[in-house]
C-alpha cells in the first residue's frame with residue numbers, strides 16, 4: 001500500500017559511505033531477507049547499493065520459509081523461491097544465499113534468522129537490509145527489541161513508500177537512498193499471469209526458470 005509520493009524520504013539519508021554504527025574492524029555481513037516470489041532487480045539493486053555504501057564484505061540473501069505476514073495469499077514453494085534467488089545472485093561474488101529460514105521450518109521470524117546467522121558467523125557485524133514498506137511494519141515483527149541487539153537495520157528507499165525510522169530505536173536504523181526501481185514481486189506475478197513480459201524486471205535466468213516451472217500462470 002503506497003504511503004507517500006514516489007521515493008519520498010522522511011529525512012535525508014546520511015550520504016557518507018560507511019554510515020551506521022561505529023566501525024568495529026569485524027567482518028561486515030549484509031542480510032537481505034525476503035520472500036523473493038520472484039526475486040527482482042529492485043532487491044538486487046538495493047543489496048548492491050547498500051553493500052557499496054556500507055563497505056559490506058558480503059550480502060547473504062535469505063528466502064523466507066513461511067512468511068507469516070503473507071499467510072493470506074498463495075506463496076510459491078520454498079525450493080522454487082530459493083532456486084530463483086540462487087540463479088539471480090550467482091554471478092556476483094559478493095552475494096550468497098542461505099537456506100536457514102527454509103530449513104528451520106515453521107513461520108519465519110527475523111529474530112531467528114539473525115540469531116542463527118550470529119551463531120554461524122562469529123566476529124561479524126550484521127546489517128539487515130529492508131525496504132521502506134517492510135521497515136514501516138517492523139514494530140509488528142516478533143521480538144523487536146532483541147532484533148536491534150542482533151543487527152543494525154538499513155532501510156532503503158522504495159518508490160511509492162515513505163522511508164521513516166519513526167518509532168524505531170535511535171541509532172538502530174540507517175536510512176539510505178538507493179536507485180529507484182518501481183518493481184514488485186506482486187506486479188511480476190500479475191504480469192506472468194496475464195502473459196505480459198517480465199524481461200529486464202528480473203534476471204534473464206529467473207524469467208526462464210519461471211517459464212520452465214510454469215510459475216504464476218493462471219493466478
Ligand SMILES: Nc1ncnc2c1ncn2[C@@H]1O[C@H](COP(=O)(O)OP(=O)(O)OP(=O)(O)O)[C@@H](O)[C@H]1O
Nearest residue numbers: 033034035036042130131134158181183184185186
Ligand atoms: N523495488 C524495491 N526497491 C527497494 N526495496 C525493495 C523493492 N522490492 C522489494 N524490496 C524490499 O526487499 C525485501 C523483500 O521483499 P519481498 O520479497 O517481499 O518483495 P516484494 O516485491 O515486496 O514482494 P510482494 O510484492 O510479493 O509483497 C523487503 O524488505 C522489501 O521492502
Ligand SMILES: O=C(O)c1ccc[n+]([C@@H]2O[C@H](COP(=O)([O-])O)[C@@H](O)[C@H]2O)c1
Nearest residue numbers: 033034035067069108109110111141142
Ligand atoms: O520477524 C518477523 O516477525 C517478520 C515479519 C514479517 C517479515 N519479516 C521479514 O522481513 C523480510 C521481508 O519480508 P516479506 O514478507 O516482505 O518478504 C523477510 O526477511 C521476513 O522474514 C519478519
